[in-house]
Amino acid sequence: MRIDIITIFPAFFDALDISLLGKARQTGLIDLQVHDLRDHTHDRHRTVDDTPYGGGAGMVMKPEPWGDALDAVLPQATDAAAGPAVDGPLVIFPSPAGVRFDQAMARELAAEEHLVFGCGRYEGIDQRVVDHYAARTRVRLVSLGDYVLNGGEVAVMAMIEAVGRLIPGVVGNPESLVEESHENGLLEYPSYTKPASWRDLEVPPVLLSGNHGAIAAWRHDQQLERTRRVRPDLLPEANAENTHSTRG
Ligand code: 6GU
Numbered sequence: 001m002r003i004d005i006i007t008i009f010p011a012f013f014d015a016l017d018i019s020l021l022g023k024a025r026q027t028g029l030i031d032l033q034v035h036d037l038r039d040h041t042h043d044r045h046r047t048v049d050d051t052p053y054g055g056g057a058g059m060v061m062k063p064e065p066w067g068d069a070l071d072a073v074l075p076q077a078t079d080a081a082a083g084p085a086v087d088g089p090l091v092i093f094p095s096p097a098g099v100r101f102d103q104a105m106a107r108e109l110a111a112e113e114h115l116v117f118g119c120g121r122y123e124g125i126d127q128r129v130v131d132h133y134a135a136r137t138r139v140r141l142v143s144l145g146d147y148v149l150n151g152g153e154v155a156v157m158a159m160i161e162a163v164g165r166l167i168p169g170v171v172g173n174p175e176s177l178v179e180e181s182h183e184n185g186l187l188e189y190p191s192y193t194k195p196a197s198w199r200d201l202e203v204p205p206v207l208l209s210g211n212h213g214a215i216a217a218w219r220h221d222q223q224l225e226r227t228r229r230v231r232p233d234l235l236p237e238a239n240a241e242n243t244h245s246t247r248g
Helices: 010-017 019-026 063-073 103-110 127-134 153-164 212-230 236-241
Strands: 002-007 031-036 090-100 114-118 138-143
Touching: 002 010, 002 063, 002 153, 010 019, 010 031, 010 153, 019 031, 019 153, 031 063, 063 114, 063 127, 090 103, 090 153, 103 153, 114 153, 127 138, 138 153
Parallel strands: 002 031, 002 114, 090 114, 090 138
Antiparallel strands: none
């Protein structure tokens, strides 16, 4: 997979050199490039923002640097006549005004060939940037959740980690992906390792029983109990009543 990130803070993404994603980059499974938006400014101060039309607090990111930076990674998208593409690169603008990111979206993104992340700061990017590229390629606004970050960088780090680990070959043992929180719509069961007794706390005896059927049943019960307790909104019962879904 190819991933391009456009940001005014390239150093945020230094951490993508380490751990599993760093390895995936070294082995060529992920071709990830970080681009400094300020390299696409043409004034002495390398200005990327300006005051909002209509007034209001904060600054808005200017369209010209974004246009130049995106054209450089999306040569296909400079042709408007072709209309909005059904394939080709997918452009994602992290934004608290976007569709909420979740494991299902991570799976969809993991099947893409080329993702482009445009990290906005301040009060956001001039809307015409989104409109211009939406007429030429696939564009999505994606939010991490219902809270406000200072910019898209941390959100994009989270999305890339969630997506990257689903790319075949990135996680050594693919079975470890299956039993995790959210993969079957439930939170994951609690895990234990040696020693069997620690500070007067015992590992649940069923896990020492060697009875694989009983262990699987216990783990499923734990998943249900945990999900009911902390995330009842994930259960089918909750969604049956909640036909006006919060997704979308
Ligand atoms: Cl994707 N960006 C920003 N700036 N804030 C957020 C977010 C994204 N998701 C949740 N809060």
